[in-house]
Each structure stands twice: as structure tokens, then as C-alpha cells.
């Protein structure tokens with residue numbers, strides 16, 4: 371398992387198959403999935419398939435969605451990271467945390483360090499972020515990491531706000 375980055379309270383590392391149960395907990399909570407155009411997971415096998423088919427292939431070129439671990443007790447909080455979107459040739463900042471860990475600034479802390487990693491270590495020219503227009507917590511995190519609103523759009527049939535930060 372590869373450590374990607376460290377922030378004051380968090381470690382961000384690559385997922386492994388041993389995280390399937392944690393991912394199942396995350397993606398089976400309707401509150402977590404509320405604004406996401408994504409089917410909830412129901413079984414460990416579903417979660418293993420997401421890891422194998424979606425998450426692991428993102429780990430090319432040091433990118434991807436990374437497991438967020440709380441340093442003080444090694445607890446899994448969720449994920450945060452930078453995903454390459456081939457359709458627009460751009461890199462997207464994303465985050466998703468277990469509901470019991472919302473509201474402690476963890477998403478902002480992880481996201482800030484992902485942006486810094488993207489610019490300093492990967493020399494990305496810019497990073498984008500997208501959130502459902504009603505996903506206020508997510509939009510707040512994008513704004514707190516310094517992203518600027520670009521436009522509204524429709525993605526996967528959902529109305530989204532698109533943000534961007536320049537290196």
C-alpha cells in the first residue's frame with residue numbers, strides 16, 4: 371500500500387482490496403450517496419469490484435482517489451483525491467467521508483493537501499471540482515481550497531457547479 375501524502379491530522383494512501391468493507395460502509399449510506407449519480411453498494415463483492423474496476427486503474431501517473439486515514443487512531447474516514455478525466459483531459463478533485471466524520475474539517479484538510487500535491491509534485495496546470503448544485507458542503511469545500519466558480523453544467527443528468535483552480 372503506497373502512502374501518497376500526509377497532512378497534520380491525515381494520511382492519504384492508496385486503497386487495497388483489504389479496504390472493501392470500509393468502502394462498502396461508505397457507499398451504502400444514503401446520506402453519503404444523496405448527491406452522487408452512483409449506485410449504492412450492497413455487498414463486499416460489489417465493493418471489491420469498484421476497487422478493481424474503478425479505483426485501482428486510476429493509480430496511473432500518481433493520481434487517484436486515496437483512502438483517508440486519521441493519524442491519531444488509524445481509522446478509515448473515507449476518500450479524497452485527484453482523478454484524471456480522459457473525456458476533458460483534466461484532473462478532478464473529489465472527496466467522500468463516512469457521515470460520522472463530517473463537520474471536522476477533514477475534507478477541507480485532505481482537499482487542500484491534494485491540490486498542493488497536484489501542483490507541486492505532479493506539476494498539473496489546473497485542477498477542477500464539480501458538485502451537485504444543492505451539495506452545499508461539497509461546494510463549501512471547493513471554495514475553501516481556493517477554487518473559483520466557472521459555470522453550471524449537466525453531468526450524468528445532474529445539475530452541477532464546476533469550479534477550477536489554476537497552478
Ligand SMILES: CC(C)(COP(=O)(O)OP(=O)(O)OC[C@H]1O[C@@H](n2cnc3c(N)ncnc32)[C@H](O)[C@@H]1OP(=O)(O)O)[C@@H](O)C(=O)NCCC(=O)NCCS
Pocket residue numbers: 401402403405406465466467468471472473474475476477478479500501502505506507508510511
Ligand atoms: C462533502 C463532504 C466530504 C464534506 O465533509 P466535511 O468533513 O463535513 O467537510 P469540512 O468539515 O471540511 O467542510 C464542510 C464545510 O461545509 C459547511 N457545510 C456543511 N453542510 C452545509 C450545508 N448544508 N449548508 C452550508 N454549509 C454547509 C460546513 O460548515 C463547512 O464549512 P465551514 O468549515 O466554513 O464551517 C461530506 O459532506 C461528504 O462526504 N458528503 C457525501 C459525499 C459527497 O457529496 N462528496 C462530494 C461530491 S461532489
